Amino acid sequence: MNFEYSEKAGEIRARLTAFMDEHVYPNERRYDQEINAGDRWQPLGLIEDLKSKAKAAGLWNLFLPDVSGLSNLEYAPLAEVIGRVTWASEVFNCSAPDTGNMEVLHLYGTDEQKKQWLEPLMAGEIRSCFAMTEPDVASSDATNIQASIRPDGDHYILNGRKWWSTGAGDARCKLAIFMGKTDESAPKHLQQSMILVPMDTEGVKVKRNLLVFGYDDAPNGHSEVTFEDVRVPKTNLLLGEGRGFEIAQGRLGPGRVHHCMRLIGVAERSLELMCERANSRVAFGKPIAEQGVVRQWIAEARLAIDQARLLVLNAAWKMDTVGNKAARKEIAMIKAAVPQMALKVVDRAIQVHGGGGVCEDFPLASFWMYARTLRLADGPDEVHLESIAKMELKKNKRGGCLGEKMMGEKFSFPFPEGRLPLIGACWRCRISPLALEFRGATELWALLGDQPPPPALTFPPPKKFFLFGGGGGKFPPRGGGVGF
Ligand SMILES: Cc1cc2nc3c(=O)[nH]c(=O)nc-3n(C[C@H](O)[C@H](O)[C@H](O)COP(=O)(O)OP(=O)(O)OC[C@H]3O[C@@H](n4cnc5c(N)ncnc54)[C@H](O)[C@@H]3O)c2cc1C
Numbered sequence: 001m002n003f004e005y006s007e008k009a010g011e012i013r014a015r016l017t018a019f020m021d022e023h024v025y026p027n028e029r030r031y032d033q034e035i036n037a038g039d040r041w042q043p044l045g046l047i048e049d050l051k052s053k054a055k056a057a058g059l060w061n062l063f064l065p066d067v068s069g070l071s072n073l074e075y076a077p078l079a080e081v082i083g084r085v086t087w088a089s090e091v092f093n094c095s096a097p098d099t100g101n102m103e104v105l106h107l108y109g110t111d112e113q114k115k116q117w118l119e120p121l122m123a124g125e126i127r128s129c130f131a132m133t134e135p136d137v138a139s140s141d142a143t144n145i146q147a148s149i150r151p152d153g154d155h156y157i158l159n160g161r162k163w164w165s166t167g168a169g170d171a172r173c174k175l176a177i178f179m180g181k182t183d184e185s186a187p188k189h190l191q192q193s194m195i196l197v198p199m200d201t202e203g204v205k206v207k208r209n210l211l212v213f214g215y216d217d218a219p220n221g222h223s224e225v226t227f228e229d230v231r232v233p234k235t236n237l238l239l240g241e242g243r244g245f246e247i248a249q250g251r252l253g254p255g256r257v258h259h260c261m262r263l264i265g266v267a268e269r270s271l272e273l274m275c276e277r278a279n280s281r282v283a284f285g286k287p288i289a290e291q292g293v294v295r296q297w298i299a300e301a302r303l304a305i306d307q308a309r310l311l312v313l314n315a316a317w318k319m320d321t322v323g324n325k326a327a328r329k330e331i332a333m334i335k336a337a338v339p340q341m342a343l344k345v346v347d348r349a350i351q352v353h354g355g356g357g358v359c360e361d362f363p364l365a366s367f368w369m370y371a372r373t374l375r376l377a378d379g380p381d382e383v384h385l386e387s388i389a390k391m392e393l394k395k396n397k398r399g400g401c402l403g404e405k406m407m408g409e410k411f412s413f414p415f416p417e418g419r420l421p422l423i424g425a426c427w428r429c430r431i432s433p434l435a436l437e438f439r440g441a442t443e444l445w446a447l448l449g450d451q452p453p454p455p456a457l458t459f460p461p462p463k464k465f466f467l468f469g470g471g472g473g474k475f476p477p478r479g480g481g482v483g484f
Contacts, residue, residue: 003313009074016059016081016092023050024088031087032360040218041209042171050091051124061122063094063258064102072254072316076261080309083262084269086363086370093122097130097166100255101177104194107250108239113196117175128175131162131197131225132248140383142248143188147180147227149195149237156182156195156237158203158230164377169209169221174199178227179248182241192244196236203230213369252378253324256331259374260312260338264305266367267342270349271301273362277352288352297348308334308341329391336384339374346371 005013027046034044054060062068062078070078082088089095098121105118120126137144147160160180167173175196182193197204205228209221239247275298278289288294315330324331346367350357357364375381 001314001317003073003310003317005077006074009070009077012059012062012070013077013081015057016078019054019057019059020081020084020088023053024085024091028085028363035218040216041169041221043219047087047090051093054092055124059092060124061093061102063099063254064106064122066106067122071320072257073313073320076257076313076316079258079261080265080268083265086266086366089262093124094258096255096258098128099258100251101128101130101175103254104177104238104247104251108247110235112235113238117196120174125172126174127167127170127172127220128177129165129168129173129199129223129225131160131165131168131176131227132179133164134161135163135224136161140380142179142192142245145179145181145192147178149178149180149182149193151182151234152231154234155231156234158195158197158227158232160227161224162227163210163224164222165225166217166222166377167220168199168206168223168225169216170219176204176225177238179244186242189245190242193241194238194244194247195232196238197227197230197232201230201232203228212373215366215369250324253319253327253331256335256378257312257316257319259378260308260315260334263338263342263371263374264309264312266371267301267305267308267345270342270346270364270367271298271305273364274298274301274345274349274352277349277356294352297352301345301348304341304345308338311337329388332384332387332391335378336381336388339371340381342371343368343375 027050030046031044034046062070063075065071065075068075079089079094082092082094102118102121105114105121109118117126117128121128132142132145133139134145134147137146139145145160147158147162150157150159158178158180160178162178165176168176176199177194178197179192179194181191183191185191205226207224207226209216209218209223212222275289278291278294278298279287281288283291289298311330312334315327315334318327318330346364350364350368353362353364356362359365
């Protein structure tokens with residue numbers, strides 16, 4: 001693996017840095033002034049102006065590989081630069097939750113859905129929200145969600161109460177991607193679907209904008225939104241009934257790299273501020289920078305940031321080389337590690353700033369709020385740690401059976417239509433030659449972890465059979481099947 005900037009990423013990074021120096025940092029105060037001057041939920045003149053400049057400079061939609069031509073590994077250092085100012089990602093049309101929603105539309109939208117919603121989102125003309133979390137259930141386990149999507153002729157009727165729908169408070173928010181249940185009798189992960197809901201549909205109501213440690217995050221906000229007998233055409237459904245979890249998985253991988261790299265930008269800037277402050281203030285007869293404990297915090301921050309950056313680049317590299325699914329442990333690792341790292345660095349930078357650290361004269365207080373919420377948003381730390389533990393334990397389970405692992409991998413997914421099935425057999429960690437002949441056999445081992453291929457390829461009487469979907473020669477196969 002090589003984490004050096006590619007020529008293209010290095011060139012864009014230089015231009016992005018120059019843009020930040022010229023247009024973003026000098027306007028940090030103006031942003032606060034504009035927000036506080038008028039209606040907090042209307043778009044800011046400053047942002048609209050900077051968006052035009054960024055578009056003209058070709059620094060636009062950098063997050064989407066098919067458009068920017070940048071891999072996850074190439075985009076990651078750009079997200080770090082952007083993350084140094086919390087509102088800057090919108091300037092480059094690279095802000096959550098629009099980025100995740102654009103990815104969904106790009107990957108799973110029909111031509112019509114793309115025309116109606118993806119085009120204006122990519123142009124930065126409208127904004128969107130993602131409505132999954134509900135106040136009434138523990139939504140870190142998304143199988144709990146209760147919102148319903150019921151068929152009614154050629155329409156669906158939606159009901160549900162959502163909260164923490166980021167961006168719903170923004171006057172430009174025209175679209176919600178709504179997650180609800182279409183079939184409560186289906187297997188646990190096949191009950192949910194996602195559907196596109198225009199925000200001006202009758203029955204959609206933004207009830208309130210929640211405060212986060214006292215910040216309203218205007219003009220985007222995090223809202224409680226109710227959906228009461230909301231009627232939308234069936235053509236608004238994404239991908240198909242019961243495919244909500246599949247979409248959620250596709251949506252989250254790159255988004256976590258973006259979040260984590262922006263947080264590394266936050267931590268890096270906090271360290272810079274910490275050093276500047278420590279060098280410039282004198283307490284008890286010597287610069288704060290000469291206090292042993294502060295020197296230790298600075299050194300520890302450098303160690304922590306560089307470790308975290310390498311972890312994220314590794315996850316991005318793995319996503320680029322073996323795919324998001326095979327990189328899911330690395331993705332969980334960064335989401336668990338980076339917010340905690342950033343929070344600690346920001347906290348120490350605040351401490352070095354004394355009272356100044358918690359007020360609006362420095363970006364540190366809002367950095368702290370931002371890093372703290374990312375220990376929850378996009379799944380709490382504990383859920384990611386649990387996934388990592390599960391994968392480690394499974395990998396090291398004595399006497400574990402490869403066939404069982406494969407079935408575990410595949411069984412929760414629907415068998416896709418129109419794809420060729422492949423029959424294989426497992427007998428205590430051996431796999432049939434039939435399966436090994438499959439074109440993606442090498443990737444198959446990668447998918448199953450670090451376990452080497454079984455030494456013997458004899459075909460003893462199988463104890464278990466499994467059937468899984470081939471991906472038209474692609475691997476990992478899209479879909480799964482039944483075992484008997
Ligand atoms: C600023 C912000 C923005 C957000 N934006 C959005 C958005 O745009 N759209 C959206 O749909 N949601 C959004 N969310 C919601 C976020 O994704 C959820 O808050 C999160 O998934 C946790 O769900 P919950 O709040 O229901 O907590 P719960 O599910 O009630 O969990 C509470 C706590 O239980 C513990 N816990 C849960 N599971 C485990 C486990 N397996 N092991 C150990 N402990 C566990 C954890 O400590 C967890 O924090 C946002 C949240 C915040 C704070």
